[in-house]
Amino acid sequence: MLVLSSCGSGSGGSGSSGDQKSSDGGQVTLKMVAADYGDGPGKPNSGETFWKGVVDEFQAANPNIKVEVQVINWNDIDKQVATMVQNGQVPDILQTGDYSGFAKDDMLYKVEEVLSPNVSGDMLQKFAEFGKVDGTAYGIPFVSSARALFYNKELFTKAGISEPPKTWDELKADAEKLKKAGVSQPFGLPLGQEEAQGESFLWMLGNGGGYKDASGKWAINSPQNIETFTYLKGLVNAGLTTPNPGTKDRKTVWEDFGAGKVGMVNGGPMSIPIFDAAGLKDKYGVAPIPGKSGPLDTTLGVMDWIMAFNKNGHAAEIKKFFDFFYTGSAAQKISDTYKLLPVTNGGIQKLSSDEKLKPFLDALPNASFYPFQDPKWADVNPAIKQTIGGAVKDDPAKVLGELQKTADAG
Structure with a gap:
């Protein structure tokens, strides 16, 4: 739906x-x-x-x-x-x-x-x-929204970072610099139930993955997606993200970004009033979301x-x-x-x-979209929200494999 x-x-x-x-x-x-x-x-x-x-x-x-x-x-x-x-x-x-x-x-x-x-x-x-x-x-499209990377300019300057990251390697290097400069959450990673399906999809897109492959078959546990969550698990284990991402909702992480506790976070235009109201109005920049080898030329639409x-x-x-x-x-x-x-x-x-x-x-x-025209999305979407946060804590292949079973069932 x-x-x-x-x-x-x-x-x-x-x-x-x-x-x-x-x-x-x-x-x-x-x-x-x-x-x-x-x-x-x-x-x-x-x-x-x-x-x-x-x-x-x-x-x-x-x-x-x-x-x-x-x-x-x-x-x-x-x-x-x-x-x-x-x-x-x-x-x-x-x-x-x-x-x-x-x-x-x-x-x-x-x-x-x-x-x-x-x-x-x-x-x-x-x-x-x-x-x-x-x-x-x-149906006539009425309004739309999308996602991009927000970064705190003051924290970047403090950490000696001159521009936002374009690749995953650059993102990790910048997160390490932010941590060294005393930033408690270098990258805000909300994989809690509020919108885990959105945050996950953005990371999958950065590695040529997604919930389905080019032929329209469910591909949640594809090699690309497993590699993506293995990378994210490495960030989490190194203390470069929100602690316990699987329990954190988007709203909480955005509020932390507004409070100056987070160096980088994925967000949408609707994040702008939240960040502005928190006093960050001229202190953050917006850039394309980094992918494995370069910035995304797509976004979650x-x-x-x-x-x-x-x-x-x-x-x-x-x-x-x-x-x-x-x-x-x-x-x-x-x-x-x-x-x-x-x-x-x-x-x-x-x-x-x-x-x-x-x-x-x-x-x-x-823009790229959730596979919401597939009836199975009604089962897969809540399952992603409930469990995919575990992929950065436990074995990514196992967690994504269970979600693949949900998609293939029936």
Whole structure:
């Protein structure tokens, strides 16, 4: 399920701006339900505040179309939308982490019916491909996120390091220098249950590995992946990482980086507000993630979706709203407010002057994804979260071999 790769957080609350109306004197009302990427109602970055700005601008340009947005927090949106659908109160537009179930139930417009060709043609093609069911596009990529390496400039200077590492050998050498300079966690390594599948995937990519091979077969215990975790185990044993990585979640390690206890850590654009709030604003840099023999030319890509339901028959009005959203200033506003990334080439171009976002933007068009379209991912993903941290403590081949058995079962 694509909801596994959502960019949003679990924070926030819900609010509604009114009920659906069909039409009134030529005016059409579109009902939209959206996930809250902010900190909840009343906060400066709340979803209500963001969408009010977008809708006010759209309605000024399109006075015959009214858009009513109900914002729901990430913990509740799927459940509440399921209830709406069961009760026949289907919105015109839904923005959330998954579209596929609605597409299989024939409830959605095809993308070509609600998005102009010039807009759909500007989408990052790798992302747009994941919006298809049986070759037909129903889900429209809404926002994306990615990963890169964050490093503490002050700690690097203290340790005599002039630039971020590009290879694993350089990363190990830099970690040794940081340790010698008194840094308690030279490299932040969260392999706890929160997002072990993401951290692991980034390291696998750096050695030409991944959860599957090029032919699409599960390859969790491939020679490349075993070599990757053997390297990581060496870092852990040398005291160059977060202690006991298998018990540490991303949030904790990011907070430690913000507190100046960590020299380097993999993170996303959503890490930036956390690090800035901790007082590191001008004290860290962002670079491509180091691989075994050179920096990654890919990254972990995640995305959320927007879709249009066909029940109320407002395709023309929805198309106007979608075209407005993707060609106007909304992508820039999302980035400024939530540090989420665009899903169009035009959006990437608009943000290209932001130095902190540049490594993420450069890697996005060639992003790599979890194998979430494989039904087995629903079993493999939680198993990875629970056990892969053991691969840097015990025998990597054995731990990865057990995960391979989970993938091959049935």
